[in-house]
Amino acid sequence: MQLTLLGSITVKLGEGIVALETAKAKALLAYLALTDRPQRREHLVDLLWGEMAEAPARRNLTATLTSLRKELAAYLLVEPETIAFQHAVPHAIDVLDFQQALQDGRAANDLSLVREAVARYQGDFLAGFSVKNADAFEEWAAHRREQLREQMLLALQSLVDEAVLHGDYTTGLAYANRLLEMDPWREIAHRQLMVLHAQSGRQEAALAQYDLCRRILAEELGIDPMPETVALFERLLAADTPPDHNLPPQPNTFIGRTTELGHIRRQLADPACRLLTIVGPGGSGKTRLALEAARHHTEPDHLLSTQHFHDGVFFVPLAGMSGAGQSSAATPRQADGLLAAIAEAVGFSLPSGAEQGQQLLAFLKSKTLLLVLDNFEHLLHDEFAAPEVNLLERLLHQAPQVKIVTTSREPLNLQEEWV
Template sequence: MIWSGTCPDGGSMARLSLTLFGGFQARLEPATPVSIPTRKGQALLAYLALPLGQAHPRDQLAALLWGDLRAEPARNNVRQTLFVLRKGLAAANPVALRLDDETVALEVDVPVFERRVAEGTPDAFAEAGALYRGDLLAGLALNEAPFEEWLLGERERLRELALEALAKLLAHQRRAAPSAAAIQTAVRLLTLDPLQEATHRTLMQLYAGMGRRAAALRQYQVCSDVLERELGVEPETETKGLYQDILRRRGAPRARAESLAPGARPERLARPTAVRLSAAASETPLIGREREKASLGAALEEAWGGRSRVVALLGQAGIGKSRLIAQLAQDAVERGG
């Protein structure tokens, strides 16, 4: 039997720390790296550590990591890998990972992460989010079906816990005024699951609440792109409505003036031209073109802030370039441009 767990001895120890989120890293505290040279050695140590305190028969480990071999060669490989682990962990004394009669004091990030999520406080959620650096054992791939099945299941379970913790942390942060911390949490959530359209809306609202309207408009474009690419759908009506609301908001004149050179004024469409284009926009509805509208809306927002740029619309005749420009002009007129 091979055990992992807490050391019953209360004496001094060199504690072994395992970081399993985002890859595999082993070190003796405070900062001495431990070399586990083989992928199966890393996989075996990680498996023994999750969860701590559980006994594992050697035959089970042999089937997990050397399932394509006969029983005796597989057991020999377990024995050789354990020898490598003993050698690498020799400096840890005493231990909580008991390889037969030997032990190693073990600290693992995954159980700490799970405890923080279970605590359910905002501070605990923040710490859990910091601990979750990426998928469990990211980059560790073995051509062993039993181990891969276990690893994929654990990755999905822990990822869902991370999403739950970050979502609850974001809900707590949103109850206060919009903040950089809330924006960072929303970005983390979308990094883990970019298809959470409600989180895209939350991030747009946070950007807009902090006066970062161009960033809010760009976020809509990011949302639109990922939904079209991954699911082949457009944003929900609620998301489109939020985008239009942010697009039509007037920025503070003083803030725009301060971003310009002294005495300068932002250039706008000539009034007759704007009116003609706006009238053309009202004659026929514009269907689709969500990405293009979002991109042009972001450029218009930057222009309102005093950062001029040139945007070229390219494409074959008859695909709707003039109609798209007319819609942009209508948006500008509605904002007083």
């Protein structure tokens, strides 16, 4: 048996459609199929015939069961006091399959299962179906409908997020449009559609999407778009230019490591991630991976994202600052080595005096930028490690829009660090 409850309710046995005689027969089957334990007869009477006296209500339940058992006897366990759906008998229920695919997809971090679940959602639960004089059933159905609808919206949102992250415009547009069909007030989906249209060269469509969002919010909710939406619209109008960067050119095309690169991009897109360390042995490609992740934020197709480093993306090489390497007794490395390296990378002239660190932090305080600190392990085990790690912590606390990617042979072991 195949039972479809998402959209219009249908029952199939083999290739044939089972025509259930009454709305209450359909309601009873749907309710039993989605419960995992036997239901007492008095509960089912209250659910579907709560307005009737007990005796006629019980007779109606018996008559409805008789009707169902004509075609579906194998799927119903009818006992004197209880009635249950026979889940052990082979069957398929789209609601349960939808929820199982979502659960498996989340557990395995497998978006193909999420896409499978979304494909199963052919409409809201029992769409357009109602039962007269059955308030308890209607309340149950409405609650289940809202629960499933929210699960679908979250699933669609995750697929749109992934499409935007990877520049999959066609897929992203399809899922974002479906998301807005279900929830026209979901402003983040409007923003993502604006980005997707712009990134695929449809500037007018991107601007029109903003206008549609503004009108829907004004007419339906009486509110204005969020500041993030307005800021995105203004960036579209201004046609933002790429941010400054000093990333070194690479002699060849970066190929492979898409899983690692995607993981880094997702972490950088997370507002909670301020310090990300790429850990690995020497020669493992940490620097190239960090550079490719950073380069992504300088490309035209990333300029409209919410994580836009409009003040720049800067590479800070640290390998030559090792106390055991470049320094000597004649030319001791200064304790402000990291400070000077960052200042040089971002184009800040350090003033003379004892407050250079605070001057740099004041300069960075209002900046939205990305720093790539390469080979940080060179600073972890010499006499100046403590003040330089302290500078990193102060930067994270005092410059809230600055994000840092470090490469190192070992973690930095800071509270803010993501590895």
